[in-house]
Amino acid sequence: MKKPAKKLTHIDPKGRPAMVDVSAKETTTREAHAECRVRFPADVARQLHASGLKSAKGGIVETAIIAGTMAVKRTHELIPFCHPLPIDGCRVAIDWDGDAVLRIECAVKTTHRTGVEMEALTGATVAALTVYDMCKALSHRIVLGPAKLLGKRGGKHDFGAM
Numbered sequence: 001m002k003k004p005a006k007k008l009t010h011i012d013p014k015g016r017p018a019m020v021d022v023s024a025k026e027t028t029t030r031e032a033h034a035e036c037r038v039r040f041p042a043d044v045a046r047q048l049h050a051s052g053l054k055s056a057k058g059g060i061v062e063t064a065i066i067a068g069t070m071a072v073k074r075t076h077e078l079i080p081f082c083h084p085l086p087i088d089g090c091r092v093a094i095d096w097d098g099d100a101v102l103r104i105e106c107a108v109k110t111t112h113r114t115g116v117e118m119e120a121l122t123g124a125t126v127a128a129l130t131v132y133d134m135c136k137a138l139s140h141r142i143v144l145g146p147a148k149l150l151g152k153r154g155g156k157h158d159f160g161a162m
Contacts, residue, residue, distance in 0.1 A: 010081045019081045025113035030154035033162055034120035036128040036147040038102040044138045045100035060134045061094045068092040068127030075122040082118050085110050104128050115155045
């Protein structure tokens with residue numbers, strides 16, 4: 001038996017954009033985990049290692065963690081069809097993955113009728129954008145990405161690793 005084709009959830013029957021109605025969904029604990037990477041040119045990475053990830057603007061990691069956390073809480077203001085959600089927990093972690101790449105992870109948790117994948121992705125990418133902003137005086141050859149969902153739990157379909 002062939003599986004029915006998946007459909008976009010933010011399109012109504014007439015093809016217009018629409019917010020998903022989650023009122024009939026069960027309230028459950030939902031979690032999502034996302035990452036975004038920041039790749040530096042070798043000379044910039046050496047400079048950042050030597051400075052302990054500090055810049056003229058302040059602590060790069062500390063500022064990016066705050067920015068990522070703020071972004072998680074405001075995702076519904078940035079992405080048009082995201083529901084405003086009570087955030088029960090948010091963790092942003094930033095560390096070197098090799099000599100020239102920072103790995104930014106964002107884990108988000110809520111108890112609600114819809115998931116927090118977009119919140120986790122927004123937190124990770126805004127933290128990465130903040131790292132870029134704080135380091136752009138050193139180079140404009142800094143590359144962001146990929147940004148990806150690593151895992152989600154608590155909804156209809158679990159995905160990936162938590």
